[in-house]
Amino acid sequence: MSSTLDFARDTFKINPRYRLQWEDAQQCHVLLYPEGLVKLSGTAAEILGRCQQPTRAAELIAALQREYPAADTLADDVMEFLTHARQQEWIKRTED
Amino acid sequence: MTVKPPADKVSIPERALVPLWLLAELTYACPLQCPYCSNPLELPRSRSSELTTEQWLDVMQQARKLGAVQLGFSGGEPLVRPDVELLVQEGSKMGFYCNLITSALGLTTERITAFKNAGLNHLQISFQGSDQETNARFGGSDSFVHKLAMTKEVIRQGIPLGLNFVLHRHNIHQVADFLALADSLGAEFVELANTQYYAWAMHNREQLLPSRQQLQDAEAATNKFRDTSGSRMKVFFVAPDYYDDRPKKCSNGWGTTFITVTPDGDVLPCQSARIIPGLEFPNIHTQTLRDIWLDSKLFQRFRGTAWMQEPCASCPEKHIDLGGCRCQAFMLTGDAASTDPVCSLSPLHHVVTEITDAANAQTAPLPSAQSSTPARPLLFRNTGNSRKLSAKKETSTS
Ligand code: SF4
Numbered sequence: 266m267s268s269t270l271d272f273a274r275d276t277f278k279i280n281p282r283y284r285l286q287w288e289d290a291q292q293c294h295v296l297l298y299p300e301g302l303v304k305l306s307g308t309a310a311e312i313l314g315r316c317q318q319p320t321r322a323a324e325l326i327a328a329l330q331r332e333y334p335a336a337d338t339l340a341d342d343v344m345e346f347l348t349h350a351r352q353q354e355w356i357k358r359t360e361d
Numbered sequence: 362m363t364v365k366p367p368a369d370k371v372s373i374p375e376r377a378l379v380p381l382w383l384l385a386e387l388t389y390a391c392p393l394q395c396p397y398c399s400n401p402l403e404l405p406r407s408r409s410s411e412l413t414t415e416q417w418l419d420v421m422q423q424a425r426k427l428g429a430v431q432l433g434f435s436g437g438e439p440l441v442r443p444d445v446e447l448l449v450q451e452g453s454k455m456g457f458y459c460n461l462i463t464s465a466l467g468l469t470t471e472r473i474t475a476f477k478n479a480g481l482n483h484l485q486i487s488f489q490g491s492d493q494e495t496n497a498r499f500g501g502s503d504s505f506v507h508k509l510a511m512t513k514e515v516i517r518q519g520i521p522l523g524l525n526f527v528l529h530r531h532n533i534h535q536v537a538d539f540l541a542l543a544d545s546l547g548a549e550f551v552e553l554a555n556t557q558y559y560a561w562a563m564h565n566r567e568q569l570l571p572s573r574q575q576l577q578d579a580e581a582a583t584n585k586f587r588d589t590s591g592s593r594m595k596v597f598f599v600a601p602d603y604y605d606d607r608p609k610k611c612s613n614g615w616g617t618t619f620i621t622v623t624p625d626g627d628v629l630p631c632q633s634a635r636i637i638p639g640l641e642f643p644n645i646h647t648q649t650l651r652d653i654w655l656d657s658k659l660f661q662r663f664r665g666t667a668w669m670q671e672p673c674a675s676c677p678e679k680h681i682d683l684g685g686c687r688c689q690a691f692m693l694t695g696d697a698a699s700t701d702p703v704c705s706l707s708p709l710h711h712v713v714t715e716i717t718d719a720a721n722a723q724t725a726p727l728p729s730a731q732s733s734t735p736a737r738p739l740l741f742r743n744t745g746n747s748r749k750l751s752a753k754k755e756t757s758t759s
C-alpha cells in the first residue's frame with residue numbers, strides 16, 4: 266500500500282487519534298485512544314514522547330543515542346518498537 | 362445510544378480498582394426514537410432532574426482523581442445540552458481523553474469547530490440505515506442528509522471520527538452499502554455494532570434479532586470489503602452474543618473499569634444495572650464517587666467471582682468471562698446471580714437457543730419487502746410509548 270510508513274524515508278508522528286500522557290493513578294505513561302488505553306514502558310514512552318512532533322527514524326535514534334551513549338543495542342531496540350508502533354498505528358506518516 | 366465498548370477492546374488494568382472509564386449520560390432527551398435504544402423504558406417526563414454543568418464538572422473531577430482517563434459523553438442525544446462544549450473543554454484540561462457519542466442531530470459546522478477548539482479527541486456518529494429511507498424509518502426522523510454533511514465536516518475539520526452502524530434484522534443486509542458509503546465519505550473507523558438486547562431493544566427483540574444466516578452474510582460482506590476494497594478504513598464487527606456459546610465479559614467485569622453516571626446522578630457499574638431488582642443505586646447528590654466506587658454495595662455486589670453460583674463457581678473459565686452479563690442473566694433467567702444463559706454450560710441455555718431458533722425460523726425481510734408486518738409492531742423509543750409501558754406495568758402489577 267502506498268500509504269505504508271517507510272522508516273528510511275518518511276517523517277512521522279503520533280497518530281492524532283492517540284494521546285500520550287503520564288498517569289499518576291497507574292504510575293506510568295499511557296497511550297489513550299477511543300476504545301481504551303495502552304500502558305507503556307518507560308522506554309516506549311520516551312520514544313513516543315519524541316514523536317509528538319514530526320520526526321524521522323534516523324533522527325530519533327541519533328537523538329536517543331546522544332542521551333544514552335552506553336546503550337549499544339539502542340538502534341535495533343528503537344526500530345523494533347517503531348515497527349510495532351507502526352503496525353498498531355500509534356504513529357502515522359505526517360503527509361497523511 | 363449504544364456505547365458499550367466491546368470488552369476485547371479495553372485493556373485490563375493490572376492494578377485493580379481504577380475506574381478507567383467515566384460514561385456521562387448527560388440527558389435522556391433525544392430527537393430520535395430508535396427502537397433498540399439502551400435508555401431505560403421508563404423515560405423521565407421532564408429534564409428538571411438532570412445534573413447541572415457544575416455538578417457534571419464535579420463528577421468529572423472526582424472520577425479523574427480516582428484515575429479515570431476515558432470520558433464518554435452520551436445520552437440520549439448529548440448535543441441537546443448546550444454545555445457539552447464546555448464540558449469537553451474542561452474534561453480535556455483535566456486530562457481526560459474525551460469522546461462524544463452522537464446521532465449528529467444538533468451538530469453544526471460551528472459546534473464542530475467549538476469541539477475541535479475544546480480539544481475533543483474523538484467523535485462518534487451513529488447511523489440507523491445506509492440510505493435515507495431506512496435511516497428515517499428506524500431513527501424516526503429524517504436526518505440522513507444532515508448526518509452525511511456532518512460526517513464530512515468532522516473529517517474536514519480533523520476531529521478523529523468513528524461511524525457506528527447499528528445492525529438488526531431489518532438493516533443488516535445493508536452492511537456492504539454502508540461500508541461503501543462510509544468509505545466514500547472518508548471515514549477511517551467503522552463499527553458495525555449488532556444491537557445488544559437491553560431496554561428498548563429487549564422489548565423489541567423478536568422483531569430485531571437477525572437470523573444466523575443474516576449474521577453470517579453480514580460477516581461475509583464485511584470480510585469481502587476488508588479483502589477486496591483496498592480501503593484503509595478499519596472495520597469492527599460486533600456480533601450479538603445470543604449466537605455465541607460463551608457470554609461476554611460485561612463491562613470488562615462489574616465494578617472494575619466503568620462508571621456510568623445517569624442524567625439524574627445515579628452511579629452505575631453498567632448502563633442497564635437499574636433493571637436488577639433488590640439493589641440500591643447510589644447517587645452523586647448524597648455520596649462521593651470514591652465512596653461509591655470503593656464501598657457501595659452496588660459496585661461490590663458482582664465484583665470478582667465470590668458471588669458466583671454453579672456452574673460458574675467451579676468453572677475453569679470463570680476469570681475469562683466472569684459469568685457473563687448480570688443484566689442479561691436477570692432478564693433471561695430472573696436471577697441476576699445466575700450464569701448468563703448465553704453460556705452453553707448454563708442449565709438454562711435453552712432459553713437462548715429457543716430465542717435464536719425463533720429468529721432463524723422467521724423469514725428475513727428482503728431489502729425490497731421491508732414493510733413485511735411483524736406479529737407485534739416495533740415499539741419506537743419515545744416518551745409517549747414510555748408512558749404507555751409504565752401504565753401497562755402498573756395495571757398488571759396492581
Ligand atoms: S433514540 Fe437512538 S439516537 Fe437517541 S439515544 Fe436512543 S439509540 Fe441513541
Ligand code: SF4
Nearest residue numbers: 673676678679684704
Ligand atoms: S459456566 Fe460461567 S464461568 Fe464457565 S464459561 Fe459459562 S459463564 Fe463462563
